[in-house]
Every structure is written in C-alpha cells, then in structure tokens.
Amino acid sequence: MAAYATLAFVVDPESPDPFAEARRRDGVLVADFAGEAIPMILGHRAVRAAASDWQQFSSDAPFRVPIPSEEHVRTVRQLPIEADPPLHSAFRALLNPIFRRPLQPDYVARIDALVADQIDAAVASGTVEVVRDFALPLQSRALTxxxxxxxxxxxxxxxxxxxxxxxxxxxxxxxxxxxxxxxHMVARAQPSGGDDFFSALTRMRFEGRPLTTDEMVGIANLVFAGGRDTIIHSVSRIIAYFAEHRAALDAICQDSKQIAFAVEEFVRVISPLTHIGRVCPVATEVGPVMVAANDRVSLCWASANQDETVFDDPGTIRLDRAPNPHLGFGSGIHNCLGSAQARAILRSLIRQLGARTGALTIIDAERQFEVMPQYRRWVGYSALTVRFEGPMA
Ligand code: HEM
Structure with a gap:
C-alpha cells in the first residue's frame, strides 16, 4: 500500500481527457482538420479492431496517413507506414533487423552511456531548457x-x-x-559502405531488385520524421513528472521491471501520437457516421488509452500499472517499428535520472497543446526549464 501511494498520481486536473464525452456517447468525434471533416474512432476496442482491419481501413494512401495530410511538406510516400500488405510486409521485413538493434544488451549499454553523459552535463550546467537542450539532442544522438x-x-x-x-x-x-x-545521403551511399543506415538501404532487395531512390527516400523520411517529437515530448514530460514526484523515481529506479512498467504508463498517459489516419476504400459505417469511399477516419490512440472500460481509473498515472494494454505505440501490422528504440531511451532516462540526479526543480514550464476546433490536448512542452542537482554525497 505504501508503494502504491508513492506511485499513483492524478494526471492533471487542468488537462482533462478531451475525448471522454464523445467516447462515452457513441464512440466517435467528427473533427475538422484543415477543412477536412474526419470521424475519430475513440473507444479502445473499436480502435484496435480498425487497426487490425487493413482492408477496410487502409494505409495505402501516400501523404494521407498523417492528419493533417502531408502533400505539401514532402514529395515521396513514407514506407512502410503508407502501404498495405503485401508491400507493407515486404518493407517492414527489410527494416526489422535495424529496428531490433535496441533489444541487444550492448546497445542498451551505449544508450545508457549517452543518457548518462547528457544528465551529467545538465547537472554540471545547473539549469537547462530541457526540450531543446536535452530532449532534442538526446533523441538525435540516440538515432545515430x-x-x-x-x-x-x-x-x-x-x-x-x-x-x-x-x-x-x-x-x-x-x-x-x-x-x-x-x-544527398542516398546518392553518396555505397553497398560496400558498411553498417550505416544509408549503405544498408542500397543493399536491400525488393522482389529481387534494388530499392528505387524514392523507396529509399520514403523509408528514411519516416525514420527521421516518425520518432522525433514523440520521443522529445515523452522525455520532457517524464523529467517534469519526476521533478514533481521525486519519491516515485527513487521507489522505482533500482528495479528494471518497475521501470519498464512506468515507461508503458507514461506512453499510455502521454500518448505522444494522438492519432493517425486510415482511408476507407469503400463506404464504411463508423459508429453513427457513414464514411464515403476514399474518405478518411482517425484511429485515436490517445482516447483509446483513456478508455475507462479497459483501464481502471485511467485519469491516474499508476507507475506500476500491469497489465497495461495501451495503444500508444499503435496496434496491428503497423505497430510502432521504433518502439524498442523508444523504450530503450525512456527506460534508460528513468534509470539514469534516479542514479545521477538529486533534486530536480522546475523553474519555468510552457505547455504545448494540440489545438483543433473540436478538441485541445496537452502533448508536451514548448519549453521546460529545470534545475538539475547531483545526487547527495
Ligand atoms: C514514444 C515514442 C513513439 C511513439 C508514441 C510512436 C507511435 C507510433 C504509432 C502509434 C505508430 C502506428 C502508426 C499507424 O498505425 O499507422 C507508429 C509507427 C511507426 N513508428 Fe513510432 N512511435 C514512437 C517512436 C518511434 C521511433 C523512435 C521511431 C524510429 C526511430 C519510430 C518509427 C516508426 C515507424 C517506422 C512506424 C511505421 C511502422 C509500420 O508502418 O509498420 N517510432 N509509431
């Protein structure tokens, strides 16, 4: 009971779940995204069912899987996310060996060293703006x-x-x-270039042929865009959380199982990717809404992760919540390929914060909200200034 009291905290009375009412009503919120009305699927079971039904809810839609769509910010289809089987499965299989690297103990040790350096530098400088001077460099260095x-x-x-x-x-x-x-990186990469990502792309074969330049660019584009703000917001929010709940950090940081549970709970509560789009190839009923052929729906991970029919007391962060069937990393065939990397970084962050810091004090915090006409949701910080102190001798 004592441990439970240390580990459970009400999420944030100022940022209530913006989807609660619509989820309880009929499970769908039709929201306006840059002039496109998109029904958001909100309930946990319905989101999971849609994510596993790629025939009815397709990802074969270049530029239209993200919401709002990205025709104006890139020129190539992102792979494997903007594809259905069999194309999706083939590209995912090509990438799997790279994305499984974080499961190796020597990789975890390298992430630990990176995080430790970053925390020691923060302690040495005293006060740090966490978003740009801690979370962003950590995300980018871990990606190398x-x-x-x-x-x-x-x-x-x-x-x-x-x-x-x-x-x-x-x-x-x-x-x-x-x-x-x-x-530029693809053009100068050589198949004999070694283990780096761009050389690996030039060695990959799809149906017996090398990848086209656009396929390589589409894979790389997703790798650079996909796991960026998601990681940065998670890192910043975890640091802010433990600045306010130091006893919880001390309670879990020695135990790798407790740290793993805590990371899952942070991903559930933060839900760094609010939702993602799918296209309905034929007219499809979604709750009370009829979606016309070729129109889009959203799978709202953030709402599913607050579904009170699945999560007991969803508005409370319980760092020891288990089981925790959250959908923060998605579900079905497109579930996050970078989840091992994300988990390695966030687990290491908690471990090293516990070991290498004393008091963490928030000096200033500017929250960043995702603001749409129908909802407003807290995702992270645009700036977070924290004083880092070293552990007590
Ligand atoms: C906390 C951090 C992260 C969160 C919350 C997150 C969330 C997600 C979600 C919800 C999806 C499912 C998309 C869909 O169903 O269409 C996804 C897919 C994906 N993510 Fe992540 N992600 C994170 C970190 C990363 C990182 C670090 C990388 C890469 C370095 C990455 C790469 C990908 C890729 C390549 C896919 C597409 C998988 C596929 O289509 O088969 N993600 N992510």
Whole structure:
C-alpha cells in the first residue's frame, strides 16, 4: 500500500481527457482538420479492431496517413507506414533487423552511456531548457546509434528542431530541407559502405531488385520524421513528472521491471501520437457516421488509452500499472517499428535520472497543446526549464 501511494498520481486536473464525452456517447468525434471533416474512432476496442482491419481501413494512401495530410511538406510516400500488405510486409521485413538493434544488451549499454553523459552535463550546467537542450539532442544522438552513424551526424539533425515539418513557419521549406539531406545521403551511399543506415538501404532487395531512390527516400523520411517529437515530448514530460514526484523515481529506479512498467504508463498517459489516419476504400459505417469511399477516419490512440472500460481509473498515472494494454505505440501490422528504440531511451532516462540526479526543480514550464476546433490536448512542452542537482554525497 505504501508503494502504491508513492506511485499513483492524478494526471492533471487542468488537462482533462478531451475525448471522454464523445467516447462515452457513441464512440466517435467528427473533427475538422484543415477543412477536412474526419470521424475519430475513440473507444479502445473499436480502435484496435480498425487497426487490425487493413482492408477496410487502409494505409495505402501516400501523404494521407498523417492528419493533417502531408502533400505539401514532402514529395515521396513514407514506407512502410503508407502501404498495405503485401508491400507493407515486404518493407517492414527489410527494416526489422535495424529496428531490433535496441533489444541487444550492448546497445542498451551505449544508450545508457549517452543518457548518462547528457544528465551529467545538465547537472554540471545547473539549469537547462530541457526540450531543446536535452530532449532534442538526446533523441538525435540516440538515432545515430540506431542507424549506425557517427555521433557527429546528430549535430545537423538537431538543427532541424522538434518537428521536421511543423516546427517553424514554413513546413514546405523544412520538408524540402529534409528531402535534400536524405537524397544527398542516398546518392553518396555505397553497398560496400558498411553498417550505416544509408549503405544498408542500397543493399536491400525488393522482389529481387534494388530499392528505387524514392523507396529509399520514403523509408528514411519516416525514420527521421516518425520518432522525433514523440520521443522529445515523452522525455520532457517524464523529467517534469519526476521533478514533481521525486519519491516515485527513487521507489522505482533500482528495479528494471518497475521501470519498464512506468515507461508503458507514461506512453499510455502521454500518448505522444494522438492519432493517425486510415482511408476507407469503400463506404464504411463508423459508429453513427457513414464514411464515403476514399474518405478518411482517425484511429485515436490517445482516447483509446483513456478508455475507462479497459483501464481502471485511467485519469491516474499508476507507475506500476500491469497489465497495461495501451495503444500508444499503435496496434496491428503497423505497430510502432521504433518502439524498442523508444523504450530503450525512456527506460534508460528513468534509470539514469534516479542514479545521477538529486533534486530536480522546475523553474519555468510552457505547455504545448494540440489545438483543433473540436478538441485541445496537452502533448508536451514548448519549453521546460529545470534545475538539475547531483545526487547527495
Ligand atoms: C514514444 C515514442 C513513439 C511513439 C508514441 C510512436 C507511435 C507510433 C504509432 C502509434 C505508430 C502506428 C502508426 C499507424 O498505425 O499507422 C507508429 C509507427 C511507426 N513508428 Fe513510432 N512511435 C514512437 C517512436 C518511434 C521511433 C523512435 C521511431 C524510429 C526511430 C519510430 C518509427 C516508426 C515507424 C517506422 C512506424 C511505421 C511502422 C509500420 O508502418 O509498420 N517510432 N509509431
């Protein structure tokens, strides 16, 4: 009971679940995204069922899986996310060996070293703006490990900001910059170049032939865009959470199982990716809404993760929640390919914060909300200034 009291906290009375009412009413919220009315599927079971039915809810829709759609910020179809089987399965299989790297103990040790360096630097400087000067560099440097690239490569990626398309005024210019970088890297990559990601792309074979340039660019585009703001918001929110609940950090940080549970609970509660789109190839009934052929629906992971028919007391963060069938990493055939990387980073963050810091004090916090006409949802921080102190001697 004592441990439970330390580990359970009401999420945040100022940011209630914006989907609760519609989810309880009929499970669907029709929301306006840049002029497109999209029914959001809200209940846990309905979201999971839709995610596993790719014939009815298809991802074979270049630029239209993200919401709002991304025709204006990139030129190629992202793979494997914007494809259905068999194309999806073939590309996913090609990428699996890379994305499984974080499951190796030596990889975890390298992530630990990276996180430890970053925390020690924060303690040395005292006060740090966590979003841009901690979470963003950590995400980019950790990506160099996943992609087998030198850590110096991260310096250019850090310059792209929190979101490769939307962080700044001109999403199209940012998207073009990412495209140029990737095309340049693909053009100079050699099949004999070694273990780095771009050389690996040139060695991959699909139906017996090398990948086309657009296929390589589409894979790389997703790798750079996909796990970026999601990781950055998670890192920032975990640091803020433990600054306010230090006793909980001390209670879990020695036990890898407790840390793993805590990471799942943070992904459930934060739900860094609110939702994702699918296209209905034929007219489809979604709750009370009839979706016309070729129109879109949203699978709302964030709402599913607050479904009170699945999660006992969903508005409370219970760091020891288990089982925790959250959909923060998606569900079905497109479930997050980067989840092992995300888990490795977030687990290491908790472990190293517990071991290498004393008091963490929030000096200033500016929350970042996802604001749409029909809902407003807290996703992370646009800025978070924290004073890091070292552990007591
Ligand atoms: C906390 C961090 C993360 C969250 C919450 C998250 C969430 C998600 C979700 C919900 C999906 C499902 C999309 C769909 O159903 O269409 C997904 C897919 C994907 N994610 Fe993540 N993600 C995270 C981190 C990452 C990272 C670090 C990477 C790569 C470095 C990554 C790469 C991908 C890829 C490649 C897919 C597509 C998989 C497929 O289509 O088969 N993600 N992610």
């Amino acid at each position: 490990l996943l992609l087998g690239m030198p850590e110096t490569a991260a310096e250019e990626w850090i310059g792209w900001g929190i979101h490769v398309f939307h962080d700044g005024d001109d999403g199209a210019a940012k998207g073009a910059g990412l495209d140029d970088y990737i095309r």
